[in-house]
Amino acid sequence: MTDPTGRSRQPLAVTSQEPGATQRPRRSLQARLTLFYATGIYLAGLGILALVTIPLTGLQKTTAAGSATPGVVTGAGRGIDPQQLVIGAAFALVLLIPIAWAAGWYVAGRFLRPLRAVTATAKAISAGNLDQRLDLGEPTDELTELGSILDDLFARLEASFTAQRHFVANASHELRTPLAGLRTLLEVTLADPDADAATLRSVCQEALALGEHQERLVQALLTLATSERGVTNWDAVDLTAIVGEVVDSHRDQARRKGIDLTEHLAPAVTAGDPRLIGSLVTNLIDNAIRHNNSGDRVEITTQTVGPQVVLAVVNSGPVIPDDHLQRLFQPFQRLAPDRSGRRDSYGLGLAIVKAVAEAHRATLTTTARAEGGLAITVRFMRPDLAPPRSG
Known part of the structure; x- marks a missing residue:
């Protein structure tokens, strides 16, 4: 695509997905790790096979004339038939492919097992099950250390949400009565046609006292909620x-x-x-x-x-x-x-x-x-x- 000046223009990259837009297929981490491990295992097998077969090319099987005994392998001569060696090596390499892939898949699965536990637990916690923990256990390594840190984070989140719920419940319960009393006091005073300045002043003083009581109560509730949230x-x-x-x-x-x-x-x-x-x-x-x-x-x-x-x-x-x-x-x-x-x-x-x-x-x-x-x-x-x- 070109602009009016003749210079080529690159299409703009779209960073957001619209509803119904085609998404990239998710690339499995286990598949990528399997490919990595299988490649390493296959190369290691190839190296071992080379170390074994190359010396065999310099060996010769000889048998004395008129003797019925098996041949004797010596260190001189033309060596083993190259055609047989190539066929055997090719068969070993083909057989090594599924073995390397299976071993890589197993090792990747073992490596990703704690991550699957983290993912499953995180999904459960996000659904509202805040009391669930990873508890990865042994052996102690970087992944179990990460699990311990996440368990501590989940515990703090649970304590924070619990403190918030308690604060809302306690505040609504305890503030309902003084707020209703304050409203009743003001409504009764406003409905009194004979209320003078002294009466209004007295009502204002009572309202201020109720307000101070509510302020101290809210401060106590905030202190309680902060304490429950943890240090x-x-x-x-x-x-x-x-x-x-x-x-x-x-x-x-x-x-x-x-x-x-x-x-x-x-x-x-x-x-x-x-x-x-x-x-x-x-x-x-x-x-x-x-x-x-x-x-x-x-x-x-x-x-x-x-x-x-x-x-x-x-x-x-x-x-x-x-x-x-x-x-x-x-x-x-x-x-x-x-x-x-x-x-x-x-x-x-x-x-x-x-x-x-x-x-x-x-x-x-x-x-x-x-x-x-x-x-x-x-x-x-x-x-x-x-x-x-x-x-």
Whole structure:
């Protein structure tokens, strides 16, 4: 094809496929690998055949005159008949073709078996089966290492989708009541023809209080969802410094309630997300103060014990049955609802603690004290035992 100036023009390449357009036939990777392996096997066989047949051309079979004994092969003379040698070599080469192809197909299939497992599992996961894993097993090589990395990726994707579903469900459940209350408050006020400036001001203050409550609730839900999604950056975290800051920020709250807040802080350095660990410490101490009796105590301890970095929070308070401990770590579970009508607690504190501990692969132990209250211990790992720091 030429343009008006007489120069030839190349047709434009089409990069997109229209519906119904003819697509290229898919080239099988196993067929290409089979051709590669079969060629190598065939060339190797050809070389071996050459090494065997070339020396035979210099050998001669001789038999003494009048002797009935078999011939003796010597190293001198005209050698073996070239015609017979060519026929034998040709037959061997023809026989080597299917052998090389079969061996190449088998080797390629064995090599591609882990990739087929990866493909099948990826298809299943893309269809919504997020709990499925590759689990390639042995032997340990580059493909099984890739499978392990993909399993970790699939686990993080599942945790992320699960956290998203929980966030949507929890947010819709918990925000429905305050939003309905806010709407009712505004509708009643607007429907009152005798509402004066003082009434409107009071309603606005109540609306602001409801808005602040919803803002704190959404922030708690976001922290919970972020914790359930897992840790991506593993940084060195000075647990002692974080606990000290949180304790100082809660002294006024403890003083107003008459709680004796004491700490025993030994050096403790772990690894993880500083912000999430800060949320864990804050919720533990806030829970210990909020659900305590006036005049009682809260003890916070940090220390390093062997390969573990330990954070312990012990508080007094009402007696909690052992069969209720698991409920404490579920979202929006309140064992003792506030009869005053205030909703300062959302039932998310210990759920956030559990999610952060699981994200950091820490061990969470909870014991109901016989005299009342809880003893909660979180055992983190030392920085040198944590996963590599992400870029």
